[in-house]
Structure formats: structure tokens, C-alpha cells
Amino acid sequence: MVQSLHPLTPLSPQEIKQASAVVSDARKTDPTFYNFVVVTLVDPPKDKVLAQIGWIDAEPLALERQAFVMLRDRPSGLAHEIVVSLKTNQIVSWKKVEGVQPSIHVSEALIGEKIMRKDPRVIAEVAKHGITDMSKIYIDSWPVGYHKTIKGRRLMQGLVYYRKHENSNQYAHPLDFFPIYDPNTEEVVDIDFGVPRNSKFDRAQVPFEENEYFPENVGQDNVRKDVKPLKVEQPEGVSFTVKNSREIEWQKWRFHIGFNYREGVVLQTVSYQDGDQERPILYELAGAADMIVPYCNPYSPYNRKMALDHGEMLLATMSNSQKSDCSCLGHIYYIDAVVVDEHGQPATIPNAICIHEEDAGLLHKHTDFRTNIAHASRSRRLVISQFATAANYDYGFYYYLYQDGSIQFEVKATGELNTHVLAEDEDPRPYGTIVSKNVVGQHHQHLFMARCDAMIDGLDNTVTQVDIVPSPLPMGHPDNELGNVFYPEHTVLEDTEQAKTSVDSSKGRSWLITNENKKHPFTLESVAYRLSTNTAPTMLAQPGSVVATRGAFARHNLWVTPYHPDQRFASGLYCNQTEEETGLPLYTKEKLPIRNKDIVLWLCYGLNHFVRVEDL
Ligand SMILES: [Cu+2]
Known part of the structure; x- marks a missing residue:
């Protein structure tokens, strides 16, 4: 059966x-x-x-x-x-x-914190800051990223903070040293120190000035009371239906909600009903399939900060249970996520995935200027979202499906800054911004990777790059008499090499995912979806550097590969502690044809986070 x-x-x-x-x-x-x-x-x-x-x-x-x-x-x-x-x-x-370091299970980070807290060298260093109560010391266990001298061991680095009480903001109280921890042997193997630059001090002392965010810590006087209630009501419930817990139908869309340990929520077998025809659009979309957060500080040990949250830390296993703190309004349908503990037992994250409808502002409006008769309609969107917390940062991942057939993916990067201590006379510029007394937030990038296994009206698709270009013809030419001419220029990306390309906002660059075998009934052009992003930084670190090698997928905004079931991750299956390229550069080592094939598009997007004083 x-x-x-x-x-x-x-x-x-x-x-x-x-x-x-x-x-x-x-x-x-x-x-x-x-x-x-x-x-x-x-x-x-x-x-x-x-x-x-x-x-x-x-x-x-x-x-x-x-x-x-x-x-x-x-x-x-x-x-x-x-x-x-x-x-x-x-x-x-x-x-x-052999010779690889599998991704870090979150249990390694939690056990690591306990072991580092008990280590006599750590206790001694904490005491030099005048703190003897180790229960007030919190240590965020990070992937080491890269270690200059210790090789061949599994390593994590501890970022040490002080909390005045259990719910105080530790990121206002960083300490100046970094225990290096081996999760295989469960021991602290070394301690690195942040050294003050151009300072008369040898060491920076933990700052105790508070910088809080919980309302109970901020004080009721500082909580706004001048906004009136705004209610979202859906008296007849939602307009989507759910089958088998995770197959959704809404406004002609039909899709399955998947979830995996690295990418979190993925939309699978996404189609749109066009009359009596169900038209495939995507086999699978992972909006944030990978990421790297490279930091810009030149000096050790800060220069090894480069978090690959999906590949190193299995970001989706740190998904939030959105029971009490869900930020969505209205009727919400939740799906649990199931991850695995270090003993292979299932660990359920209740309500990890939120599905709800939102009013999305204006869809269309027109006023007939002669009759003054106007028509306006509002837009509705379906939101599929989740949150994951990676130590200080909280990432919200939002898929939006619209009634006009478009799909949007948004990342909300929120939470707390990862911070470091400064000596009293230290100036962190140009590599960071002071965010609290003697505390710096170092500048960094958040470079995300979307994996889009396209299936526009069938498996065989083609990617065409579209640039808006001015006519090269001189003014006075019959085809450019007044010099006003510009038009979209289409270039078919034929192979994996040609497809390594980036956003060019001066040309309004976007990409069409077309099906050359299916034509629009009256334009007779290939049916297509347009792929675009307006926030598309690429890796700023020097080519050949450790971070640019490990985050090679962020070198270009776009990559296109022929579908291969084993090529799932832009950073590869094993990227923890690698110093060689993994993932996409290897998938595309050989130049492969991608025109009219079953293809996957990889889109790098994100933000350059140049820290503001308000960010902490
Ligand atoms: Cu940031």
C-alpha cells in the first residue's frame, strides 16, 4: 500500500x-x-x-x-x-x-561550560577580576573556528562573562580571557588572553556597569505605557488547511513543511494552483541553509571569531520552543520539532514552527482620476517562522507566501551582541564600537546562504541573469536618438563557473529561474520566477585567509549547481575546524552544465553589522 x-x-x-x-x-x-x-x-x-x-x-x-x-x-x-x-x-x-571534526552537539557546549567553570586556572583568572563566586560566571562555548598552534584536537573556546544575578545581561560584563576546551577529553587545554591595545594597562578589568533588557531589570519607569491596545482578531479562524500535521494549503499554495537539524524549517514540494493545474515551483527551499559570521578584529584571539552556526553548531537544534514568547499575533498553528540528544534519544521542541496569516498592507490601489472612483485591496500573507538562539544572537527565520504567487524569506537578527572588555583607556576604532562602559561590540558580517532547489513547471530549469543596462549606441543613432535608451539584458548562465556571480545594484541585477520548455501563452517567453535580494554583502576577508576559505560559499552571491542528493550543505557536511575549502567550491570544482537541468540555486545574502552604541 x-x-x-x-x-x-x-x-x-x-x-x-x-x-x-x-x-x-x-x-x-x-x-x-x-x-x-x-x-x-x-x-x-x-x-x-x-x-x-x-x-x-x-x-x-x-x-x-x-x-x-x-x-x-x-x-x-x-x-x-x-x-x-x-x-x-x-x-x-x-x-x-577519520580526520574530520563532526558538528558540535549543543550538549558539548553545556558540558563545556560546567567543566570550564570548575577548572582551577579559570577560577584563578576569574579571581584576578575580584570575583570569587563562580556561580556568577557564565561561559559561552563557541566553536574555536581556527587555532594557530593546537592542531588535531577537538576544540571549543569559552567566552567568559559575569552576571550580577541569574537574569542580568552578561554581555555588559565580559572578562578578558578565553579557555580552550577539548570536548573529547572534557578538559581545559589552554587559556588565551585578550591584550589591551595602545593602553597603559596590561589587562582589562571586568566592567560592572549594568546594561539591562528584561523589563523587571530595566524598571517599570522605563517601560512605555503610552501605546493603546492593538488587537488582531480572526473571528472565523484561519484560511489555511493542514493535512497530516504538516501539509498546508492556502490561497492556491500547497506545500509540505520539513525540518532538519541544520537548516531548520524547509518548504518542500511547493506548488501553486493555476485553474485546474497544480504547477510545481520548488522541490525544496531552505531560506537559511548555512551561514558564517566573520568578525573584523585584527588581533588574537579575536581574529579567529568566525561562527558557522549551521555547520559547526547545528543551529536548528537550538530552535526555540515558542510556547510563551511567540511574537506572532492572531490564530497560530504550531508544529513541534524533534532533535536528538547526545545519547540518540529524541528531544522534542514543542511549538518550534509557527504558521499564521498576516495582513501585508496594500496589495493594489487605483483611483480613476475622472470619476474619482477608487479601488483598493489589502494583501494577505502566510507566515511560516521559527527562532533559533546561538548564545548571544537570536535568529528569526520567516517564510512569506503571498497571494500574487511570490515568496519571500526574511531573517530577523536580534538578541544580544557578543561583546568584549576594553581597558579604560582603550579605543576600539575602527574595528568596533563602544556599547557600554569599557565594553566593545566588534564589527562583523552575517552572511546567510539560501538553498533553492527550483522546480518551475518541471525539473529542468535554466538561470538567466538580468541586468538593466543603458544602450551602448551613441546619441543620434536611430535606435537611441535622444540617448534615453536602456533595457534588460538577458544572459543565460550555461555552467557552474559562469553562475558564480554577484549582485550588482548599479545594474539592478536579478536572476530568472526559467523553464525553457514551457512558454507563457501570449508573451511566448519561458515561464519564470525572479530571484532577487537587496541585502547582499559578500565575504570581506582576504581571499586565501582562513575565514574566506572556510566561508568560501560567501565569496559570490549566486552559485548554481546540478542537483546532487549528497550536495546538501554550502559549507559541506564537515566544516567544524576545517582549514580547507568544503562544500560549494568542491561541488563546483569541475565545470558542469546547468542549462535546462535539474538545478539548485544558492543565494548568499545578509548584512554587514557595523555596531551601534544602541545595539547592546
Ligand atoms: Cu551582528
Whole structure:
């Protein structure tokens, strides 16, 4: 019998338990010698998924559910990639991978904080700041990114802060040293120090001046009381329907909501109903599939700050449960996310995914100037969102579907700044901004990567670059008599090399994802979606630098690759502590044709965060 669940439905808690049990049984080793990194669905082959949902003409067959399991041995650090059949409870494949550092499980960060807090050298350094109560010391465990001298070990770096009380803002009270921690051996292996620049002081002392954000800490006098209530009411409920918990239909849109341990919410098999025809648009869209946050400070140890939150830290496993603090208004439909603890057991994040409708302002308005008769209609959008917290930063990821057939993705970067201490006479410019007394927020970039597995009216798509260009013809030429002429110039991107390109706002550059096999009925042009972004910085670090190598995917705003089921991550499966290129540069090492093929577009976008004093 053909299964009724969507074939890309993430693993259930029961399936995760089942896969972990098969692996644990097969290992026959004391489980204290290894940790689970991930247990996730192996996506069934694309053609089988499409047959199952009726998008291609093929016999739909029952698909075998499989789990991908990654383990990390301790203390050796050996990685295991295992595929388990959930139908037969058999191991399908088992690969041992040496010389890599699997992504960091959040438990490593939490255990790391405890161990660093108890370390005598850490306690001694804290005491030099006049603090003896270690329960007031909080240590954010970061990926080390890169370590100049310690090689061949699994490393994390601790960023040390003080809190006056449990809910005070630690980022106003940074300390000046960085324990280096090995999660495999669970020990502090070194301590690095931030050294004051052009200062008469040898060390910077922790600042105690408060800089709070919780209303109870800020004081009621500082909370605005002059805004009147604004209510969002949906007396008849929502206008979307939900099948099998995660298949959504709304305003001619139909799609499945996936979730995975790195990318979080993904929209899958997205289509739009056009009359009696269901038209495919996307096989899968991961709006924030990867990211890198490179910092600009020239001096050690700050110059190794380059967080790859998805690849190093499995950002989506740090998704928020939006039970009490959901920022959406109106009727909300929630979906839980299921991640995996370090023992391979399912950990449910209740209400991780929010789905709701929003009024999206004006859709269209026209006034007939002769009759003064006007028509205006408002726009409605469907919002699918989630939040994830990576230490100080909180990222909101928002998919918006509109009634005009457009799709938008937005990242809301909020939370707290990651901060460092300054000596009293220290000037952090031009690499940072003072945000509180003797506290600096260092400038950085947030470079995100969207993965867009396009399927515009079918699998075979083409990308065309569109630049708005002035006519090169001289004034007086019959085709440019007054010199006013400009037009869109179309260039088909034929191969993976040509597709490595970037936004050029002077040309209003965008890209069309077209299906050359399907024409619009009266323009006779290929049907298309336009891909564009207006916030598109690229990597500012020097080519060849560690950060530009590790974040190579951020070198260009656009990459296009032929679809390959194993090429899932822009930063590769293993980017933790790498010093070589991973992911996209390797996927495109060989020049491959991409015209009229099953293709994936990778779009790098983001922001340059030049810190303001108000940011803390
Ligand atoms: Cu920032």
C-alpha cells in the first residue's frame, strides 16, 4: 500500500529511538565512549518522492524510511556515518571517517561550560577580576573556528562573562580571557588572553556597569505605557488547511513543511494552483541553509571569531520552543520539532514552527482620476517562522507566501551582541564600537546562504541573469536618438563557473529561474520566477585567509549547481575546524552544465553589522 504521509516527513520520536537502538546494538561498545551527533531522515530519491506525490508520471511505490545517524567516538574523535533501514531494522551502510571534526552537539557546549567553570586556572583568572563566586560566571562555548598552534584536537573556546544575578545581561560584563576546551577529553587545554591595545594597562578589568533588557531589570519607569491596545482578531479562524500535521494549503499554495537539524524549517514540494493545474515551483527551499559570521578584529584571539552556526553548531537544534514568547499575533498553528540528544534519544521542541496569516498592507490601489472612483485591496500573507538562539544572537527565520504567487524569506537578527572588555583607556576604532562602559561590540558580517532547489513547471530549469543596462549606441543613432535608451539584458548562465556571480545594484541585477520548455501563452517567453535580494554583502576577508576559505560559499552571491542528493550543505557536511575549502567550491570544482537541468540555486545574502552604541 502506498503510504499516505508525505515522503519527506521528518523522523518521528519513535523512528529516532528505533534507529538509535539499532546503532547502539550494533556497536556493542560502552556508550560512554561515543556520542550521537545526529539522527535524521534520509531523503528518499527525488524521482520516487515526485512519483509518490503525483508530480511525475511514474508508478508510486511505497518508500522505505531510512535514518542517517552520525556518531562521534570519544576520546578518539572518529566519526561514523550510518544508514539504518527503519523497515528492516538493519544497518544499510556504515562508514568511518577519520580526520574530520563532526558538528558540535549543543550538549558539548553545556558540558563545556560546567567543566570550564570548575577548572582551577579559570577560577584563578576569574579571581584576578575580584570575583570569587563562580556561580556568577557564565561561559559561552563557541566553536574555536581556527587555532594557530593546537592542531588535531577537538576544540571549543569559552567566552567568559559575569552576571550580577541569574537574569542580568552578561554581555555588559565580559572578562578578558578565553579557555580552550577539548570536548573529547572534557578538559581545559589552554587559556588565551585578550591584550589591551595602545593602553597603559596590561589587562582589562571586568566592567560592572549594568546594561539591562528584561523589563523587571530595566524598571517599570522605563517601560512605555503610552501605546493603546492593538488587537488582531480572526473571528472565523484561519484560511489555511493542514493535512497530516504538516501539509498546508492556502490561497492556491500547497506545500509540505520539513525540518532538519541544520537548516531548520524547509518548504518542500511547493506548488501553486493555476485553474485546474497544480504547477510545481520548488522541490525544496531552505531560506537559511548555512551561514558564517566573520568578525573584523585584527588581533588574537579575536581574529579567529568566525561562527558557522549551521555547520559547526547545528543551529536548528537550538530552535526555540515558542510556547510563551511567540511574537506572532492572531490564530497560530504550531508544529513541534524533534532533535536528538547526545545519547540518540529524541528531544522534542514543542511549538518550534509557527504558521499564521498576516495582513501585508496594500496589495493594489487605483483611483480613476475622472470619476474619482477608487479601488483598493489589502494583501494577505502566510507566515511560516521559527527562532533559533546561538548564545548571544537570536535568529528569526520567516517564510512569506503571498497571494500574487511570490515568496519571500526574511531573517530577523536580534538578541544580544557578543561583546568584549576594553581597558579604560582603550579605543576600539575602527574595528568596533563602544556599547557600554569599557565594553566593545566588534564589527562583523552575517552572511546567510539560501538553498533553492527550483522546480518551475518541471525539473529542468535554466538561470538567466538580468541586468538593466543603458544602450551602448551613441546619441543620434536611430535606435537611441535622444540617448534615453536602456533595457534588460538577458544572459543565460550555461555552467557552474559562469553562475558564480554577484549582485550588482548599479545594474539592478536579478536572476530568472526559467523553464525553457514551457512558454507563457501570449508573451511566448519561458515561464519564470525572479530571484532577487537587496541585502547582499559578500565575504570581506582576504581571499586565501582562513575565514574566506572556510566561508568560501560567501565569496559570490549566486552559485548554481546540478542537483546532487549528497550536495546538501554550502559549507559541506564537515566544516567544524576545517582549514580547507568544503562544500560549494568542491561541488563546483569541475565545470558542469546547468542549462535546462535539474538545478539548485544558492543565494548568499545578509548584512554587514557595523555596531551601534544602541545595539547592546
Ligand atoms: Cu551582528
